[in-house]
Amino acid sequence: MLRFDHVTRTYGSRVAVDDLNLSLQRGELFALLGHNGAGKTTTIKMLVGLLKPTSGTIFVGPYSVVEHPREVCRLIGYVPDLPFLYEKLSGREFLRFVADMYGMPEPAARAAVERESERFQLGEFIDQLTESYSHGMRQRTVFAAAMIHQPEILVVDEPMVGLDPHSIRLVKDLLKQYAESGKIVLMSTHTLNVAEEIADRVGVMRNGRIVFEGKLEALRHALPNRGETLESLYLALMES
Amino acid sequence: MNDGNALDAELAALVSALPTHEREGQIFWRLRIEVLRAHLRHVIANARLRTSLVVGLSLFFWFGLFMLFYKGFDFVIRYVESPGSRYHADTMLFVFPLFFLSLQVMLIFSSGIILYGGLYPSRETAFLMTLPVRDERLVYYRFQEALLFSSWGFFLLASPMLLAYGLVANAPWYYFAYLLPLMAAFAYIPCSLGAVCCLVLIYRLPALRRIIVGAIALAIIVVAYKSIWKTLEFSQAEFLGNSWFKDTLKRFRFARGEWLPSTWLSNALIEAVRRSHNNPRDLPWFEAGKYLVVLVSNALALHLCIVWLGKRLFRPSYWELHARRTKRPKLTLAWVDRIAAAMLFMFPRQTKLLILKDLRLFRRDPVQWSQFLIFFGLLLLYFANVDRFREHKSDINVATWVNIVSFLNLAVVGLILSTFTTRFIYPLISLEGRRFWILSLLPVERDTILWGKFLFAACGSWLPCAALVGVSDVMLDVSPMVVAVHQLICLLLCIGLAGMAVGFGAMMPNFREQSPSKIAAGFGGTLNLVLSALYIMAVVLLTALPCHFFLLAGKDEMPPRLLQPSYLRLWLLLGLAASIVLAALVTILPLRGGLRSFRRLEV
Numbered sequence: 001m002l003r004f005d006h007v008t009r010t011y012g013s014r015v016a017v018d019d020l021n022l023s024l025q026r027g028e029l030f031a032l033l034g035h036n037g038a039g040k041t042t043t044i045k046m047l048v049g050l051l052k053p054t055s056g057t058i059f060v061g062p063y064s065v066v067e068h069p070r071e072v073c074r075l076i077g078y079v080p081d082l083p084f085l086y087e088k089l090s091g092r093e094f095l096r097f098v099a100d101m102y103g104m105p106e107p108a109a110r111a112a113v114e115r116e117s118e119r120f121q122l123g124e125f126i127d128q129l130t131e132s133y134s135h136g137m138r139q140r141t142v143f144a145a146a147m148i149h150q151p152e153i154l155v156v157d158e159p160m161v162g163l164d165p166h167s168i169r170l171v172k173d174l175l176k177q178y179a180e181s182g183k184i185v186l187m188s189t190h191t192l193n194v195a196e197e198i199a200d201r202v203g204v205m206r207n208g209r210i211v212f213e214g215k216l217e218a219l220r221h222a223l224p225n226r227g228e229t230l231e232s233l234y235l236a237l238m239e240s
Numbered sequence: 241m242n243d244g245n246a247l248d249a250e251l252a253a254l255v256s257a258l259p260t261h262e263r264e265g266q267i268f269w270r271l272r273i274e275v276l277r278a279h280l281r282h283v284i285a286n287a288r289l290r291t292s293l294v295v296g297l298s299l300f301f302w303f304g305l306f307m308l309f310y311k312g313f314d315f316v317i318r319y320v321e322s323p324g325s326r327y328h329a330d331t332m333l334f335v336f337p338l339f340f341l342s343l344q345v346m347l348i349f350s351s352g353i354i355l356y357g358g359l360y361p362s363r364e365t366a367f368l369m370t371l372p373v374r375d376e377r378l379v380y381y382r383f384q385e386a387l388l389f390s391s392w393g394f395f396l397l398a399s400p401m402l403l404a405y406g407l408v409a410n411a412p413w414y415y416f417a418y419l420l421p422l423m424a425a426f427a428y429i430p431c432s433l434g435a436v437c438c439l440v441l442i443y444r445l446p447a448l449r450r451i452i453v454g455a456i457a458l459a460i461i462v463v464a465y466k467s468i469w470k471t472l473e474f475s476q477a478e479f480l481g482n483s484w485f486k487d488t489l490k491r492f493r494f495a496r497g498e499w500l501p502s503t504w505l506s507n508a509l510i511e512a513v514r515r516s517h518n519n520p521r522d523l524p525w526f527e528a529g530k531y532l533v534v535l536v537s538n539a540l541a542l543h544l545c546i547v548w549l550g551k552r553l554f555r556p557s558y559w560e561l562h563a564r565r566t567k568r569p570k571l572t573l574a575w576v577d578r579i580a581a582a583m584l585f586m587f588p589r590q591t592k593l594l595i596l597k598d599l600r601l602f603r604r605d606p607v608q609w610s611q612f613l614i615f616f617g618l619l620l621l622y623f624a625n626v627d628r629f630r631e632h633k634s635d636i637n638v639a640t641w642v643n644i645v646s647f648l649n650l651a652v653v654g655l656i657l658s659t660f661t662t663r664f665i666y667p668l669i670s671l672e673g674r675r676f677w678i679l680s681l682l683p684v685e686r687d688t689i690l691w692g693k694f695l696f697a698a699c700g701s702w703l704p705c706a707a708l709v710g711v712s713d714v715m716l717d718v719s720p721m722v723v724a725v726h727q728l729i730c731l732l733l734c735i736g737l738a739g740m741a742v743g744f745g746a747m748m749p750n751f752r753e754q755s756p757s758k759i760a761a762g763f764g765g766t767l768n769l770v771l772s773a774l775y776i777m778a779v780v781l782l783t784a785l786p787c788h789f790f791l792l793a794g795k796d797e798m799p800p801r802l803l804q805p806s807y808l809r810l811w812l813l814l815g816l817a818a819s820i821v822l823a824a825l826v827t828i829l830p831l832r833g834g835l836r837s838f839r840r841l842e843v
Contacts (some may be wrong), residue, residue, distance in 0.1 A: 012565030052559035088278035186783040
């Protein structure tokens with residue numbers, strides 16, 4: 001369903017992503033881990049069409065990200081680390097705009113706005129201008145917008161930053177349930193305990209390369225006697 | 241295999257439901273209307289002073305221009321000839337093409353720059369690129385904004401001019417009917433050209449080496465400078481004489497090129513304004529209509545060009561631009577900081593450190609110093625060329641003008657400084673709010689912070705302003721007494737404007753907003769700007785009038801009975817004293833209020 005084939009991205013002489021090969025199937029929640037500057041955000045930006053791979057290809061189903069960006073965008077929902085909202089729109093107007101852009105018919109768009117509003121508990125403030133939202137409210141609205149068209153792949157960059165415990169619980173449950181419903185969730189995060197709790201597979205990036213990719217069990221096998229938690233295993237992997 | 245095909249078919253069904261071109265356009269229009277409605281509601285509810293000021297001043301500006309153009313065209317028609325005659329057409333074909341050509345060039349640059357800002361570094365564009373929006377629609381959506389923001393000035397200038405021309409020339413109805421479509425079609429052409437240049441340049445730019453780009457830019461500047469210099473150069477002896485006029489007409493012949501949209505617009509106006517006199521074959525409305533068709537067809541062709549280029553060039557150029565490695569220079573203590581530190585030796589250490597911190601932030605923010613540089617650079621260019629009056633200074637009329645112009649120059653410096661203090665100094669305290677914990681944890685008195693900002697603003701603005709006023713005075717060759725008065729007033733302006741900006745900024749902080757331009761555009765910023773303008777006018781008038789009459793009193797042409805030098809000397813001294821008192825008031829009162837609020841502030 002989602003395939004990175006020998007994907008490399010350079011910034012001048014610096015290699016941000018180096019020969020990345022990755023394949024995700026439906027029903028999978030994949031967590032991309034790594035230090036700052038490891039190449040996680042570059043990988044995500046290439047997938048959502050904000051950057052072009054220097055070499056290699058990314059496919060979503062039959063569609064190449066570079067050749068069919070519009071089709072790929074229809075199949076993806078993206079929650080960036082720095083959410084963008086139109087300050088002078090209310091949450092409802094913003095969600096309607098996004099639903100319309102995905103080509104949803106009027107009744108379906110209206111129903112989807114209600115559904116996401118309920119799911120992310122936007123009811124209290126959905127009709128207020130987004131300029132008055134707190135960071136958590138903004139993040140929840142952006143989540144709702146990314147999921148309004150029920151994307152085949154949900155791409156989330158640092159989903160837990162700035163969220164209160166209640167919202168973190170909400171997002172964790174949501175991501176888990178979404179993957180279980182047969183969709184793909186690709187998440188980049190520094191919050192290792194969240195990744196440990198909900199991810200089916202993890203990918204650890206260092207200096208643009210995937211140094212480990214697989215289930216947590218496999219990582220425990222690969223690094224025996226280095227602890228049980230993802231945090232200790234991750235740190236051991238980074239030190240090795 | 242079958243599973244794979246089924247999945248592909250499922251995905252193909254999903255993507256097939258994406259909106260059509262027209263539907264995308266409708267969605268963007270709805271977005272724009274909703275945003276505009278929310279803006280209007282906000283402006284009516286929260287920014288009445290600013291809105292009334294903007295509307296009021298725009299109307300004042302529009303009617304002022306209308307009157308100016310009305311008188312000008314009245315003079316042309318009365319002393320040259322009426323529309324339809326050869327001399328009238330020749331005269332107007334000198335004025336209109338030159339005017340519209342200048343605006344055409346400005347529109348190309350402004351729309352290109354605005355489109356660049358809206359497309360490439362914009363977070364909204366990055367967001368829209370993650371939605372299934374066609375690239376050409378995205379480019380066109382941003383281009384519409386660039387078109388609006390770059391051409392409103394053109395409409396504000398051209399509409400009173402063309403309306404005045406039509407009324408003075410007693411133009412037929414079709415002249416007025418043609419005006420709006422002619423202006424709109426004309427504005428669309430240079431704006432589209434700017435957009436095309438922007439897309440092509442950014443597409444090609446990453447492939448070019450910096451040295452080549454720099455060399456080309458330098459060559460363009462040199463050629464443009466030499467061409468402008470050559471065009472404007474004329475000999476003093478025959479200034480405004482017969483041969484000077486002929487020579488000038490010849491020099492500006494390039495503005496009437498048949499391939500220029502500005503010429504098509506000018507020709508359309510000249511045709512539309514005249515009436516047909518008993519000649520059934522002479523159809524001015526038809527002739528003007530032909531030019532309108534040329535303008536509209538070119539605008540439409542360029543529209544297609546933007547859509548075509550947007551589809552092909554936008555995404556590759558965006559990718560290339562965002563894949564460039566940004567240089568992160570190592571920041572060290574620059575020589576500017578060392579010089580500033582040495583110059584601030586008389587201040588307490590903490591105040592000095594706070595001033596140096598603000599100076600460093602200013603230096604590293606290109607938005608601030610580039611605007612400073614552009615405005616003051618343009619003023620310097622103008623001041624360096626105002627020496628025309630020196631030739632005939634023995635003439636009382638010229639001497640009068642020299643005085644008026646020298647004080648007007650002083651007022652202009654003050655007014656530009658007031659926009660800077662409002663835009664950059666006024667928001668300083670509000671911006672400090674978000675990082676206030678840093679300062680509040682330091683062993684620094686709150687008063688010291690505010691005094692630091694005041695001294696930074698006053699000292700930082702005084703040097704360039706005094707230099708500019710000095711250049712103006714030297715070029716105008718004014719008397720030493722006027723130079724001394726100007727320098728004193730300049731100092732009073734810098735202190736007063738800095739006091740007001742810092743004081744009001746501390747009295748009315750806005751800690752919710754992170755954008756300095758939005759803070760400056762609020763109620764406090766607008767009030768600061770208005771009061772600053774009033775203060776400048778008061779101080780300049782208090783000294784300009786007595787100084788002016790005092791200088792003229794010695795001349796033979798002035799009636800001695802009305803303006804005695806002794807009386808004028810007293811008037812001048814009183815004016816200076818009043819200016820100093822006023823400067824003290826506008827500095828102390830806002831600063832005192834600001835200090836009081838700042839001490840009580842809880843962040």
